[in-house]
Every structure is written in C-alpha cells, then in structure tokens.
Ligand code: FES
C-alpha cells in the first residue's frame with residue numbers, strides 16, 4: 001500500500017500501542033495481513049428491532065461487507081443510535097441531534113478511513129449524514145429501500161392512508177375491524193414507508209446530493225437489486241478512500257441546490273427543509289430558508305407519488321427511478337457536480353430512461369405546475385413558515401379567517417372534537433408550543449385533524465398553522481415550522497382566539513391582523529408556558545436547539561471538528 005490512511009495511526013503502530021490496537025481485533029478471527037494498511041471501512045449501522053424500517057440492515061450490511069472485501073478493503077460494522085419514527089416518544093426528532101453526535105464521535109474515535117452510512121427510517125438519514133459531515137472523511141450512503149406497496153381490499157395503500165383511515169373511522173365510514181386488517185396489509189414487507197414521505201425524501205436527498213450510487217432512492221427493500229446496490233457501494237467506498245473523495249468535495253453549494261430542485265419535482269417532505277439546513281450547517285455551506293423557495297418556485301411537480309400524487313416508491317423504481325427524474329430536470333440542475341461514484345450528476349443519468357410517463361412526467365407536461373415549498377413571512381412569524389402548495393387546496397392559497405387557538409397539544413386534544421367548539425370551515429386552526437423547544441423536539445402534529453363537527457359536514461381541508469412539523473406522508477393546507485416558535489415569544493405566541501389571520505401564498509405573506517399597540521400590550525403580559533427540563537439530554541437540547549428556519553440543530557454542533565485525533569488511549 002503506497003498511501004498511509006488514518007487507520008494506520010492505530011493498526012500501523014509498533015510497540016505496546018500497536019499491540020493493543022490489533023490484538024483485541026484479532027479475537028474476531030482477523031488475520032495479520034488485514035492490518036497491512038488497506039482501507040478500513042466503517043459500516044455505520046442503524047439496525048434495530050425498534051426501528052422496523054431498518055430491521056433488515058444487518059443482512060444488508062453483509063452485502064456491503066462483501067463489496068468492501070471484494071475491493072480490497074477491511075469492513076468493520078458498528079452500531080449507532082437508531083431512531084424509529086413510529087415508536088419513539090415524544091418524537092424521534094428530539095433525538096436527531098443526539099444520534100448525530102453518536103455518529104460523529106464514533107467515526108472520529110475509531111480507526112476507519114471511510115464510512116458507509118446505513119440509513120432508512122426518517123431521522124436515521126439526516127442524523128448519520130450530519131454526524132459524518134462534522135468528521136468529513138470519504139462517505140457513501142446506502143438506504144434500506146422502501147416497502148412494497150400495501151394492498152388492501154383491492155386497493156394500493158401506503159402510509160398516507162393512515163390519515164385518511166383516521167378521518168374515516170372518526171366520521172364512521174370505516175369500521176374498527178377494517179382498520180385492523182388495513183394495519184396488517186400496509187406494512188407487508190421490509191423497508192421504510194412506501195410513499196414519498198420523509199424516509200423516501202431523505203433517500204432521494206442523498207441521491208440527488210451525490211452521496212449515494214444512482215438508484216439508491218427507489219429500489220424496494222425487498223428487491224434483490226437493493227443488495228446489489230449495497231455490495232457495489234461497499235466496493236466503491238474503498239476507492240473513494242483511495243481518491244480521498246470526502247464529503248466536503250461532494251457537498252458543494254451547487255449540490256445542495258440540486259437537492260432542493262429535485263425535492264420540489266418529486267413533492268418531497270417539508271422535513272427535507274429542516275434536515276438539509278442542518279446538514280449544510282455541518283459542512284459549512286451557506287444555505288437559507290429562502291433558498292428553498294427561490295430554487296423551487298419554477299420547478300414543476302413531475303413525480304406522481306403520494307402524498308402529492310397517486311403512486312408509490314416501488315412504481316417509481318419500475319418507471320426508471322430517481323435518475324429518470326434527474327434526467328428530466330436536466331435544464332434546472334448543476335450538471336457537473338461530482339457524485340460518490342466519481343462521475344458527474346449528468347453523466348449518471350445520461351444512459352437512464354423513463355419507462356412510464358404516468359409516474360414521471362415531462363417538465364413540459366407536469367402533473368402540477370406547483371411544487372416545492374413556499375416560505376411565508378409576515379408579522380405572525382418573522383423568520384418564516386413553510387407550506388407545501390402541491391399538497392394543499394388551491395382555493396385556500398389566499399385566505400383570511402378567524403383563529404381558533406390551541407395553546408398546546410393537550411389543549412388541542414381536549415377541545416378539537418367538542419361540539420361547542422366555535423369553528424367553521426373558514427376558521428384557521430392555530431397550534432402553539434409544538435416547536436423545537438416547546439414540545440420539545442418539534443413533533444409531526446402540524447397536520448392536525450379537522451374538528452369532528454366539520455368532518456361530519458364533509459369538510460376535508462382547512463388552514464392549519466403551527467410551529468411544529470408534519471409527517472412527510474401528510475397533506476392539506478398546513479403551514480408549518482412557524483419561527484420563532486411560541487415557546488420563545490414573538491407574535492405567534494400571542495395569537496388569540498378570534499384574531500384574524502390572512503395567508504397569501506402567491507405573495508408569500510402571513511399576517512396577523514391585530515394592531516401593533518395591542519400586540520405590544522399582549523407581549524408585556526406574556527410568559528412561556530413551556531417547562532424547561534433541568535437535567536439530561538433534554539436539558540441540553542432545550543437550551544441549545546436552534547429555531548426551525550436554521551435547521552433545529554444544536555448551536556454548538558454547527559461546523560465540524562475534522563477527523564484527526566492526536567492522543568492515544570493507553
Ligand atoms: Fe420509518 Fe415511515 S416510519 S419510514
């Protein structure tokens with residue numbers, strides 16, 4: 001081996017230190033020649049039976065290892081904190097930054113020259129990428145892949161149907177027994193959510209950033225080609241180490257812009273915004289909330305995928321996968337960005353095809369000329385709030401209504417189905433204290449359910465505003481990520497029942513129609529109703545978490561500390 005990699009600062013040592021670094025590794029049956037200076041590849045695994053979307057990852061890691069060995073590397077698999085979206089209370093988002101710290105420190109502290117990030121369920125992708133960025137060694141992402149499309153009563157179903165089923169049961173059109181059958185039919189294979197929810201959005205994000213091999217986003221978890229992709233990624237990372245193709249070389253400002261453009265075209269989750277901002281913060285790229293609006297406002301929606309469209313991730317793969325989308329977006333993209341396989345973005349999609357225009361439309365004849373996210377600003381939230389127009393009702397894009405205010409999630413739950421709730425279809429539901437510091441952890445409750453009394457009248461959508469997030473599988477005229485959040489003050493904290501609010505999405509404004517004098521008066525009496533924890537991680541989180549428009553990372557985690565460790569352990 002000609003070049004000396006960082007792992008040789010452990011395994012290449014003589015004397016006591018080298019003895020200690022190698023001897024205990026040898027208890028795993030590793031022969032001496034594997035310590036000869038070949039690239040050591042860490043496989044950062046989020047396998048967990050409590051993260052069902054990632055439960056197949058140990059098997060998938062075997063394919064990665066085969067690829068690493070095949071290319072002459074030395075694979076070492078290690079676990080990091082795994083965040084399962086469905087089970088973790090109060091919300092997996094509370095722990096995204098904690099998991100990223102685990103990833104960062106685990107990579108830096110250990111003798112690895114390159115790393116394969118095994119990502120699946122929503123938060124496992126941003127947390128791993130964020131952590132890796134703060135170390136900045138050669139890194140490739142292997143996503144676990146989406147589930148096969150659910151099949152129920154002759155229909156295709158996926159996670160977005162959870163919200164529909166919920167409303168159907170509440171309005172009496174679906175029986176409890178049917179709900180139980182649907183439950184078994186929806187998640188019928190390994191993999192993460194089968195719609196363009198946050199997990200698929202994240203898998204598409206890493207592919208459009210150039211952090212994975214082409215087709216990473218859409219190959220179903222159950223498809224044998226997912227294992228092929230894992231094996232090829234394992235081989236590729238060995239060469240990335242030799243080429244020193246580290247994250248900062250791939251993650252340029254242009255790469256981030258590409259990801260934003262692609263996310264718009266596929267109708268990706270609003271969570272994308274928060275995660276991409278946090279990743280940019282780690283790698284030192286100057287990205288702003290406004291960039292999402294600026295870059296996506298003329299990009300049409302061309303992927304017909306739920307929740308903005310009709311189909312599922314499995315269908316996207318058969319239609320040509322994400323490369324077919326990228327190829328269609330040729331005129332919008334920075335074509336020369338380098339990607340993990342060493343080729344440019346446009347070299348990667350040159351030979352790809354679209355096989356089904358019902359699923360990937362052309363830019364000229366898109367499914368919806370509207371896409372991406374609109375960033376709304378005004379006196380209600382001076383640092384902005386976001387809405388996903390493709391998942392909202394066109395007739396509500398300009399709307400003025402009376403606020404029906406819920407001070408926190410408990411208040412919402414207690415009163416939403418009260419027959420005496422003073423609400424009609426023109427009202428605007430406002431939910432406070434579900435932001436990063438407020439909940440804490442900014443849960444996905446922003447697409448709050450419609451009041452029962454309106455549901456029974458057939459109302460299926462209304463304007464809802466919160467400082468929380470919404471599941472990537474959610475939809476509706478939902479305004480999210482209001483910043484500053486209610487917990488820290490600002491006008492969002494002092495909206496009251498009966499105030500009128502105007503939203504104007506075409507003009508990007510959100511206005512609280514209350515005189516300045518009155519707002520001032522309310523502010524002098526305002527006190528946060530949020531409890532700030534005294535101990536543990538939550539204490540640190542509430543103290544240091546940044547607002548949503550900055551990516552909700554912990555303030556002291558911005559940037560990176562590199563990969564160097566100068567002191568030995570014994
Ligand atoms: Fe894991 Fe949806 S719950 S991806």
Ligand code: MG
Nearest residue numbers: 122198471472
């Ligand atoms: Mg989610």
